[in-house]
Amino acid sequence: xxxxxxxxxxxxxxxxxxxxxxxxxxxxxxxxxxxxxxxxxxxxxxxxxxxxxxxxxxxxxxxxxxxxxxxxxxxxxxxxxxxxxxxxxxxxxxxxxxxxxxxxxxxxxxxxxxxxxxxxxxxxxxxxxxxxxxxxxxxxxxxxxxxxxxxxxxxxxxxxxxxxxxxxxxxxxxxxxxxxxxxxxxxxxxxxxxxxxxxxxxxxxxxxxxxxxxxxxxxxxxxxxxxxxxxxxxxxxxxxxxxxxxxxxxxxxxxxxxxxxxxxx
Amino acid sequence: xxxxxxxxxxxxxxxxxxxxxxxxxxxxxxxxxxxxxxxxxxxxxxxxxxxxxxxxxxxxxxxxxxxxxxxxxxxxxxxxxxxxxxxxxxxxxxxx
Numbered sequence: 001x002x003x004x005x006x007x008x009x010x011x012x013x014x015x016x017x018x019x020x021x022x023x024x025x026x027x028x029x030x031x032x033x034x035x036x037x038x039x040x041x042x043x044x045x046x047x048x049x050x051x052x053x054x055x056x057x058x059x060x061x062x063x064x065x066x067x068x069x070x071x072x073x074x075x076x077x078x079x080x081x082x083x084x085x086x087x088x089x090x091x092x093x094x095x096x097x098x099x100x101x102x103x104x105x106x107x108x109x110x111x112x113x114x115x116x117x118x119x120x121x122x123x124x125x126x127x128x129x130x131x132x133x134x135x136x137x138x139x140x141x142x143x144x145x146x147x148x149x150x151x152x153x154x155x156x157x158x159x160x161x162x163x164x165x166x167x168x169x170x171x172x173x174x175x176x177x178x179x180x181x182x183x184x185x186x187x188x189x190x191x192x193x194x195x196x197x198x199x200x201x202x203x204x205x206x207x208x209x210x211x212x213x214x215x216x217x218x219x220x221x222x223x224x225x226x227x228x229x230x231x232x233x234x235x236x237x238x239x240x241x242x243x244x245x246x247x248x249x250x251x252x253x254x255x256x257x258x259x260x261x262x263x264x265x
Numbered sequence: 266x267x268x269x270x271x272x273x274x275x276x277x278x279x280x281x282x283x284x285x286x287x288x289x290x291x292x293x294x295x296x297x298x299x300x301x302x303x304x305x306x307x308x309x310x311x312x313x314x315x316x317x318x319x320x321x322x323x324x325x326x327x328x329x330x331x332x333x334x335x336x337x338x339x340x341x342x343x344x345x346x347x348x349x350x351x352x353x354x355x356x357x358x359x360x361x
Binding site (some may be wrong): 145146149150191192194195 | 314317318321322324325
């Protein structure tokens, strides 16, 4: 009887450990109040992490995300900051470190699209996409490094895109930014691997979001034909991949891109 | 800490111990490190990634920020150079 009890207790203890895998881990997710970023932030919160959710401007989405975070954890922060501004990023990370002492995990998710054929793509469309997607990743990673180096532990997870590898008409700016993020991931991983910090990227395929839901039926059909699984991914599919790369289990993986795309053709 | 910073001999000893502990250097004791020898390559054999750890340690311990690579190269030229860099930084902080 005692043996069975011990076995069950160990089993339950294992389940609880798995459920709270990120207990006390401090996480910053940029662009965390919508779409993928929100799913990632909430997934971390569900697994016990302390979540600092960054957003740039949409206070309404932020308020909605805040109430969802609050229902999951008391350890959360909502941080309004423009990831393209060094001052904003410095202040944001200082604010997290002042309150939480350190940060274990950074998810560079903030990103925008401004799709246009190159002929019609003006300088502002180019600069803005490169700034938010690529410069934002650079600034946040650079600023967070000190706290990670001091603890000799860290996980940086960047969000790239299939567009970085295959290219896509109308996305020269976006694919260049994501290609940059992919190369950035690989180079930085080599710089800091020895310091206990891993740097990886997740490349989501077509994910179900309000944007993909609003596409007309023909485009949707065409899109589904390009996915081996014949269905769109869910934001939570991407979040699971991010959580895996952030986990202790992924400690020997660095400089990699994990595609979460249902077998995109 | 102020007493150590003001005494160059003590500061050099402190820095040697800090380097050994921060970089977890095995089989090296403070007495093995020459104050004038380079910390990199032919000297102690450190590299740029080791320097990253030292930059963070110096900021944490002395509250002195090494802002760019050129400053770092001069500061990490030797134990002596690092001690002077920290003493200068400390004096500047006092004036401000």
